[in-house]
Amino acid sequence: MINFNYTIWILLIPFLMFIFLGLAGHKFFPKLSGVLGTTGLGIVTVLSYLTAYNYFFLSEKVDEAYQKITAFNMVWLQLTDKLHIDIGILLDPISVMMLVVISTVSFMVHIYSLGYMKGEKGFERFFSFLSLFSFSMLGLVLATNIFQMYIFWELVGVSSFLLIGFYYTKPSAVRASKKAFIVTRFADMGFLVGILILSFTTKTFDFIALTDPNGSAITQGAGIGFLGLSVMTWSMIFVYMGGVGKSAMFPFHIWLPDAMEGPTPVSALIHAATMVVAGVYLVARMFPIYAISAPAALEVVAWVGAFSSLFAAVIACTQTDIKRILAYSTMSQIGYMMLALGVSGYGGHEGLGYMASMFHLFTHAMFKALLFLGAGAIIHAVHSNYFTEMGGLRKYLPITHITFLIACLTIAGIPPLSGFFSKDEILAAAFHHNKILWAIEFLVAGLTAFYMFRLYFSIFWGKETHYHHTPHEAPATMTIPLIVLAVGSIFAGFIPFNELVTTDGKGFETELEMMVAVPSVLIGLIGIVVAWVMYKKETAIPDKLAATFKYSYKWAYNKFYMDEVYLFVTKKIIFRFISTPIAWFDRHIVDGTMNLIASITQVSSFRIRGFQSGQLQKYGFVFVTGTIFLALLLIYFWR
Amino acid sequence: MNSGIPLQYFLILATIMFFAGIYGFLTRRNLITILMSVELILNSVNINFLAFNRYLYPHKLEGMFFSIFVIAVAASEAAVAIAIIINIYRRFTTINVEDVNEMKF
Numbered sequence: 111m112i113n114f115n116y117t118i119w120i121l122l123i124p125f126l127m128f129i130f131l132g133l134a135g136h137k138f139f140p141k142l143s144g145v146l147g148t149t150g151l152g153i154v155t156v157l158s159y160l161t162a163y164n165y166f167f168l169s170e171k172v173d174e175a176y177q178k179i180t181a182f183n184m185v186w187l188q189l190t191d192k193l194h195i196d197i198g199i200l201l202d203p204i205s206v207m208m209l210v211v212i213s214t215v216s217f218m219v220h221i222y223s224l225g226y227m228k229g230e231k232g233f234e235r236f237f238s239f240l241s242l243f244s245f246s247m248l249g250l251v252l253a254t255n256i257f258q259m260y261i262f263w264e265l266v267g268v269s270s271f272l273l274i275g276f277y278y279t280k281p282s283a284v285r286a287s288k289k290a291f292i293v294t295r296f297a298d299m300g301f302l303v304g305i306l307i308l309s310f311t312t313k314t315f316d317f318i319a320l321t322d323p324n325g326s327a328i329t330q331g332a333g334i335g336f337l338g339l340s341v342m343t344w345s346m347i348f349v350y351m352g353g354v355g356k357s358a359m360f361p362f363h364i365w366l367p368d369a370m371e372g373p374t375p376v377s378a379l380i381h382a383a384t385m386v387v388a389g390v391y392l393v394a395r396m397f398p399i400y401a402i403s404a405p406a407a408l409e410v411v412a413w414v415g416a417f418s419s420l421f422a423a424v425i426a427c428t429q430t431d432i433k434r435i436l437a438y439s440t441m442s443q444i445g446y447m448m449l450a451l452g453v454s455g456y457g458g459h460e461g462l463g464y465m466a467s468m469f470h471l472f473t474h475a476m477f478k479a480l481l482f483l484g485a486g487a488i489i490h491a492v493h494s495n496y497f498t499e500m501g502g503l504r505k506y507l508p509i510t511h512i513t514f515l516i517a518c519l520t521i522a523g524i525p526p527l528s529g530f531f532s533k534d535e536i537l538a539a540a541f542h543h544n545k546i547l548w549a550i551e552f553l554v555a556g557l558t559a560f561y562m563f564r565l566y567f568s569i570f571w572g573k574e575t576h577y578h579h580t581p582h583e584a585p586a587t588m589t590i591p592l593i594v595l596a597v598g599s600i601f602a603g604f605i606p607f608n609e610l611v612t613t614d615g616k617g618f619e620t621e622l623e624m625m626v627a628v629p630s631v632l633i634g635l636i637g638i639v640v641a642w643v644m645y646k647k648e649t650a651i652p653d654k655l656a657a658t659f660k661y662s663y664k665w666a667y668n669k670f671y672m673d674e675v676y677l678f679v680t681k682k683i684i685f686r687f688i689s690t691p692i693a694w695f696d697r698h699i700v701d702g703t704m705n706l707i708a709s710i711t712q713v714s715s716f717r718i719r720g721f722q723s724g725q726l727q728k729y730g731f732v733f734v735t736g737t738i739f740l741a742l743l744l745i746y747f748w749r
Numbered sequence: 750m751n752s753g754i755p756l757q758y759f760l761i762l763a764t765i766m767f768f769a770g771i772y773g774f775l776t777r778r779n780l781i782t783i784l785m786s787v788e789l790i791l792n793s794v795n796i797n798f799l800a801f802n803r804y805l806y807p808h809k810l811e812g813m814f815f816s817i818f819v820i821a822v823a824a825s826e827a828a829v830a831i832a833i834i835i836n837i838y839r840r841f842t843t844i845n846v847e848d849v850n851e852m853k854f
Contacts, residue, residue, distance in 0.1 A: 722853050723850065723853050724849075724850030724852050725846075727774075727776075727846060727847075730774055734771055734775065
C-alpha cells in the first residue's frame with residue numbers, strides 16, 4: 111500500500127494561505143501576496159500530480175479495478191451515536207482526476223492573475239479569495255461523505271460570490287454576485303432535501319457505502335414511492351437540482367452569464383473550468399445510485415443536459431459580449447457532460463457515457479480556461495468586452511491569437527485536438543442510447559463550431575478597427591499560462607481515460623466509431639466555414655440573416671427572456687402575492703401585538719408611578735391596611 | 750397551672766400593645782420613635798407566644814424559645830436600625846422620616 115497521508119496538505123495549504131493572506135496580506139505584503147498564493151498553489155499542484163501518479167500507476171488494483179481509498183478520515187461533528195458528520199479525503203479515479211484539473215487550472219489562473227490583476231486595488235484580497243476557492247473546491251472533490259460535500263459545496267458558492275463581487279464598488283458586480291448566490295442557494299435547498307431523503311432511507315452519508323453496487327444502501331428506498339417514482343429516484347432528482355444550480359443548467363442558468371462581471375481569471379477558474387462542473391461531478395459521484403436504482407432520475411439528467419446545451423448554443427450565436435458568449439458556451443458544454451452521464455449505464459463498456467463525461471470535463475477545463483484567459487488578454491489589450499469594437503487583432507496579439515485559435519479548434523471538435531476525442535465519445539454514447547439526444551448534440555456540435563469561430567473571426571480578422579492606443583501583447587505572466595493550457599488542450603485527448611476513469615474502476619476498450627466521428631467532424635467544419643464566410647471579412651450577411659429571422663433572432667438575442675421570466679415570477683408573483691402579505695402581517699400583526707403590550711405597560715406604569723412616593727409611612731399604611739383587609743377576608747371566608 | 754389571671758387578659762394587653770405600636774409606626778415622624786414602636790409590636794407578639802404556651806401547652810417550651818429568639822432578633826435589629834439612623838442623620842442632618850424621601854420615582 112502506498113501512503114497517501116500527505117494528501118491532507120492538498121487541503122491545508124490553500125486554507126492556511128487563505129487565512130494568512132486574508133489576515134496579514136493587506137498590512138505586511140500587499141505586493142508579495144500574489145507570489146505567495148501562487149507558490150502555495152504550486153506546491154498543491156505538485157502534490158496533486160504526485161497523488162495522481164501514485165494512485166493510477168503505483169497503487170494496487172484489486173481484480174483489475176481501481177479501489178476507493180480513504181486517505182484520511184475524522185469525525186467532525188458527533189451528534190448522536192449513529193449520526194455523525196465526518197471530514198475526510200477519498201481517493202478514487204474521478205476525485206484524483208479532478209485534483210489534477212483543479213490544481214492545474216487554478217495554478218495557471220494564479221500565474222495569469224499576477225499579470226492581470228497587477229496594481230488593482232485589493233490585490234491580496236483577490237489572492238486570498240482564490241486560495242479559499244481552491245481549498246473549497248479541492249475539499250468538495252475529495253469529500254468522503256455527502257454532507258462534507260455539501261459543506262464544501264456551499265463554500266465554493268460563497269467564494270464564487272466573493273469573487274464575482276470582487277469589484278464591490280460596481281453596482282452591476284454586486285447585483286451579479288447576489289444573483290449568483292441566491293439562485294445557486296435556492297437550488298442547493300433541493301440538494302439538501304435530497305441529502306436528507308437519501309440519508310434517511312439509506313442511514314448513511316458515506317460515499318463508499320452509498321455507491322457500492324453490491325452494498326445494501328443502494329437497494330433501499332426502491333419500492334415505496336410518490337407520484338409513481340421511488341423514494342430513491344426522488345432523492346436523486348433533488349440532489350440533481352443542486353447540481354443543476356451549480357452547473358448553470360436550464361432553468362437555473364441565469365446566474366452564469368451575469369457572473370462574468372467578476373475579474374476574467376475568476377471566470378476562467380470558477381465559472382468555466384472547476385466550480386460549474388461540480389454538478390457534473392456530483393452526478394458522477396453518485397453515479398452507481400443513479401444507474402442502478404434511479405434510472406428515471408438519470409433520464410432527467412440526460413434531458414436537462416441536452417436541452418441546456420441546445421438552448422445555450424442558440425443564445426451564444428447572437429451575443430456580442432465575448433465573455434457572455436464563452437459563458438453560454440460553458441453552459442452548453444456542461445450540458446454535453448450531463449447528457450453523457452444521463453445516457454450512460456453501469457459497468458464495462460456500458461459506462462462509456464460516464465467515461466466520456468469525465469473525459470470531456472477534463473478537456474473542457476483545459477480549453478475553456480484557455481479561452482477565458484485568452485479573452486482576458488484581449489480585454490486587457492482593448493479595454494472592451496464587445497467584439498463589435500474589435501477586429502484585426504491578430505497582428506497585435508500573436509500569442510493570444512494562436513492559442514485562442516487552438517482553443518476554438520478544440521472546442522469545435524477538430525481532430526486530433528483533445529475536444530474531438532471527448533466529444534466523440536459523448537456522441538457515440540448518445541448514439542447508442544437515444545437517437546434524438548444524439549441528434550440534438552450533433553446539431554449543438556455544429557452550432558458550437560459556428561459561434562466560436564464567429565467570435566474568433568470577429569476578434570482577430572474582420573474589419574480593421576481604429577484603436578485609441580495600439581493594443582499590445584500581454585506580459586509573460588499572462589502568456590505562459592496560455593501556452594501551457596494550449597499544449598494541454600492539444601494533447602489531453604491522448605490520455606487513455608477508458609483505462610483510468612470508468613464506472614467500476616476497470617478499464618475497457620473503446621474504438622473510434624466512424625459512423626459518429628465523421629459526421630460530427632463534418633458538421634464542425636461546416637460551422638467553421640459558415641462563420642468564415644460570414645465574419646472573415648465584414649459582410650452584410652449577418653445583418654441580413656438577423657433581419658430575415660427577426661423574431662427568432664430577437665428572442666435568442668434576449669436570451670429567450672429567461673431573466674424577464676424570473677423577474678416576473680419573483681417580482682410580480684412571489685413578491686406581490688406572498689412577500690407583501692407576509693410583510694404586512696409581520697408589520698401590523700406581529701409587531702402590532704408587541705407594540706400594544708409595550709404601550710399598555712408604559713401607560714399603566716405612568717399612571718401608577720405616583721404610589722412610589724418615597725414616604726415610608728405611606729408604604730407602611732398601605733401594608734397594614736392590606737394585611738388587615740386580608741385578615742378580615744380570611745376570617746370571613748374561613749368558617 | 751391556675752395562676753388566677755385568665756388568658757384573655759394577656760391577649761387584650763398584647764392587642765393594645767400591638768396597635769399602639771402600629772399607631773406609633775404610622776404617625777410618628779421621628780425615626781427613633783418609629784423604631785421604638787416596632788419594638789413594641791415585637792414585644793406584644795412575645796407576650797402572645799408566652800401566654801399561649803403557658804395556657805395551652807404547659808409541658809412544652811417552643812413558645813419560650815421562640816420569644817427568646819425574637820428578643821435576640823429584636824436586639825440585633827435595633828443595633829442595625831440605629832446604625833442606619835445615624836447614617837441617615839449624617840447625610841441629611843435630620844431624622845424626620847418625611848424628609849427622607851429620596852427613593853421615589
